[in-house]
Amino acid sequence: MLATLLVALLASAQPVPDCHIGAYRLTDGSTVDIAPADPDGLRWRRIDGATGKLTHGQGDTWSSTLGWTDRPDHKQVTFTDCASGGIRFDGVNGHRIAFEVHDTVFAGDGGTRLVGRLILPPGKDRVPVVVLVHGSEHDSARVWDAMQRQLPAEGVGAFVYDKRGTGESDGQYTQDYSVLANDAVAAVAEARKLAGDRAGRVGFRGGSQGGWVAPLAATRSKVDFVIVGYGLAISPLEEDREAVAFGLKLKGYDQSVIDKAWELSDAIGLILSSHLTQGFDQLDAARAKYRNEPWYKDVRGDFSYLVLPMSSDEIREKGKAYMFATPWRYDSMAVLRKLHTPQLWILGDMDIDAPSAETLRRLGTLQAQGLPITTALFPGAEHGMTEFELAPDGNRVDTRYANGYMRMTLDYAKGVLHTPYGASTIVFPHAGTPTAP
Structure with a gap:
């Protein structure tokens, strides 16, 4: 899952330590987890799957946005001092659990x-x-x-x-x-x-x-x-092929298009699995054949979309950083x-x-x-x-x-x-x- 790794590498800044991070039991018996979100935020999660990003407001009150959107969900969270570990989450009081x-x-x-x-x-x-x-x-x-x-x-x-x-x-x-x-x-x-x-x-x-x-x-x-x-x-190679196919199906393309797109995915897979020693000619040929096709811009996959815009020289150079002994x-x-x-x-x-x-x-x-x-x-x-x-x-x-x-x-x-x-x-x-x- 190379794409997941690349996103993580770009967003791997360590959060500012926050004493509010922890799991809390509320007076209604439910729990809420408070976790780091990025260097200046927090994220709450409930066991039912609800979650939101917390942004610091005045005092120790934080405002929430729905999921990973920027849309307010009208939930407010207030913490007491860290020593007491108190919280008021969406109108319900609670305390940090002592694990x-x-x-x-x-x-x-x-x-x-x-x-x-x-x-x-x-x-x-x-x-x-x-x-x-x-x-x-x-x-x-x-x-x-x-x-x-x-x-x-x-x-x-x-x-x-x-x-x-x-x-x-x-x-x-x-x-x-x-x-x-x-x-x-x-x-x-x-x-x-x-x-x-x-x-x-x-x-x-x-x-x-x-x-x-x-x-x-x-x-x-x-x-x-x-x-x-x-x-x-x-x-992992099959993962990219399946992801290419699934993404194109969601865009309304049929199997004949998927078969063509797999030529791109297979060439990229050969490049990666051969440790950047094979597959470049196959990729260049497939790109030349299909780059003007209407579906070409919609090829995603797990890693194909990251490689497609690169020249062969760029792949050889940038690819060295991602040779992690992946089987x-x-x-x-x-x-x-x-x-x-x-x-x-x-x-x-x-x-x-x-x-x-x-x-x-x-x-x-x-x-x-x-x-x-x-x-x-x-x-x-x-x-x-x-x-x-x-x-x-x-x-x-x-x-x-x-x-x-x-x-x-x-x-x-x-x-x-x-x-x-x-x-x-x-x-x-x-x-x-x-x-x-």
Whole structure:
């Protein structure tokens, strides 16, 4: 998911530390998470998927805008001093939850120093623990991943860590799934050690690129479950082809156009997978053939749209910075066929970065073979499980997370599903029972 990485690299400024960051329990029993948004903002999130950007006003009062839009949603948030940890959110009072927190340093693949954190709900009870496996982002999961607080606020422990080459962890950033899976195996061992007797069910949750890494890690460790959010059961090269096709279909083009556009995607894939040594002649020929076609401007894909405007020399030069040992032809199905750990795959049917249709089809074949896989397809949701509206220029602007997405994640970690989850279509592994093993 190269495009996700490039966006993260452009927006990876560290936020100004804010003592208001945390999870809060309101007097009506609900929870709200307050997270960093950018160097001068905050973002609130509710378990039902509602979210907004907070902008500082007078005193310690903040005003909210809907989702990622600039449109006011008329919610006001007021914080008391940091020591007392009080909040008034949309007219309801609350207090910051005092979690049990363990910061740690542990050894990943090859002894690489990784920095992590275990956050457990208050109390002494045994709880499920979810190890959060990073996507392709280059930023610190310990700073930006709000699930590290959202899960404990609802009774599920979370272990978050900076993947190698990000945040405070050592090592070189990589997209080598095998290395990252070994790091995740080390992370689950560290989580179990720190949680001690409080650890109940323990499993992985991988988002985006983490959907390749988490199942692989599960084949190398004993875990109770794997949750994949908007991940894929196809290779990175197939991802771009599927994304090219899906984007063109949304624009109204037929398969004859998609076949032509795939010539561009395949040439770009060859360039990247050959470490910038092959495919340039094929790309130049395809561009010369199609650049005046009306559909050419609408070719997107996961990474094709980034490469198409570049000359061959620019690709050779700029591409060097993005050679991260990505296994471009990674065989997801070979891993999934031998994985008998219960899995939940949460997908969006409008994901233009990692289209879900082929992944859902392939997972269906594994379900038919009796593997313990549950799938949930959320209508109108894109990458990140967000819903969106279209701006006047046709670009998507996210408004919220899909209703039911977080609740389903929590319930699967706890071991029992309680349908329905928003408007999602759920397929269980064995005709029938809404119970997570």
